[in-house]
Amino acid sequence: MLKVEKLDVYYGNIRALHEVSFEVNEGEIVTLIGANGAGKTTVLHTISGLVPARSGSVRFLDYDLIRLAPHKIVQLGLAQVPEGRRIFANLTVKENLEMGAYTRKDAKGIKDDYEQVFTRFPRLKERLNQMAGTLSGGEQQMLAIGRTLMSRPKLVLMDEPSMGLAPLLVSEIFDIIKEINAAGTTILLVEQNAQMALSIANRAYVLETGRVVLQGDAKTLADSEEVRKAYLGG
Template sequence: MLTVKDLHVYYGAIHALKGISLEVRQGEIVTLIGANGAGKTTTLHTLSGLIKPKSGVIRFQDQDIAGMAAQKIVAMGMSQVPEGRRIFANMSVLENLELGAFLRKDKDGIKEDMEKVFTRFPRLKERTSQLAGTLSGGEQQMLAMGRALMSRPKLMLLDEPSMGLAPLLVQEIFAIIKEINEAGTTILLVEQNAHMALSIAHKAYVLETGKIVLSGPAKELAESEEVKKAYLGG
């Protein structure tokens, strides 16, 4: 579904991504783990069209999307749940969800997807008219995920979904990510909580200072001494 080859990204003189290559197949959860500043968020921003790469190939469903406008990429079926949620705080829960579908014209489909979001996140249904900024951190994460689902993505990019959440909520959010994947959405997950990410992913890549240093089946990486030492506190 997604192929990235030899991707180079610069912030001014800083070489942020140094030739990374990765693959996401349909139906998978693929995770990108690494320390703060390794280039994980930069990778997602480049894939979703928020940053233009200096060079390299990004193919999504057999189309070259490197440097394409972000809204076109969303229309093709890739949506991002940004780091820190980025919900619209002064708008209601319902308005936030409706914004997720702003590129769509199929009213019946939108209504159907809204019901699906409320079935998956019952807490959002109870709070439809509440201002999004007054939700708890976990509820805001659910809203950000629900908003992304409203664009009916084929591929969902998730950036640090566990950030700032209590351990019990982290478990809940990861269970929901797994459900979303099982219902047919392919997922590329960026996460500092390597233990949780590896527990639900099919495949994993380890990013260090803009380079992929390890990759393989998530189960294997979770058992790797190198990964245990660096990311799993073992």
């Protein structure tokens, strides 16, 4: 579904990604793990069209995403849940969800998707007319995920969905990610909580200073001594 090949990205003269290659198959949860500054968010932003690549290719289904505008990428069925949630704090919950559907014109489909979001996140329905900035951190994360689902994506990029959340909420968010995947949406997950990410993923890639240094089955990597020492606290 997604094939990234030899992706090079620079910020000015600083090389952020070094020939990064990986793929995501339909129906999978694939996770990118690594320390802060490893390049995980840069990978997602390049796929989403927010950061330009110096060289390499990003193919989604039969489309070449390099140099495609971000809103065009969303229209193809690829959407991102950004790091830090990035909800529109001065808009209501309902208006935030409407923003998620801004590329769509199918009124009935949008209405159906509202109902699906409310079924998955009943708390959002209770707070429909509340300003999004007044929600708790967990509720804001649910809103960020719900807003992304309103674009009806085939592939969702999730950037640090557990960031800043209490352990109980982290568990709830990861259950939701599994549910979304089980309902037919493919997921590329960037997550600093490597243990949780590897527990729900099919496959994983380890990034270090902009390079893929390890890849494989998520359970195998979780059991690897090298990964345990570096990312799972021994």
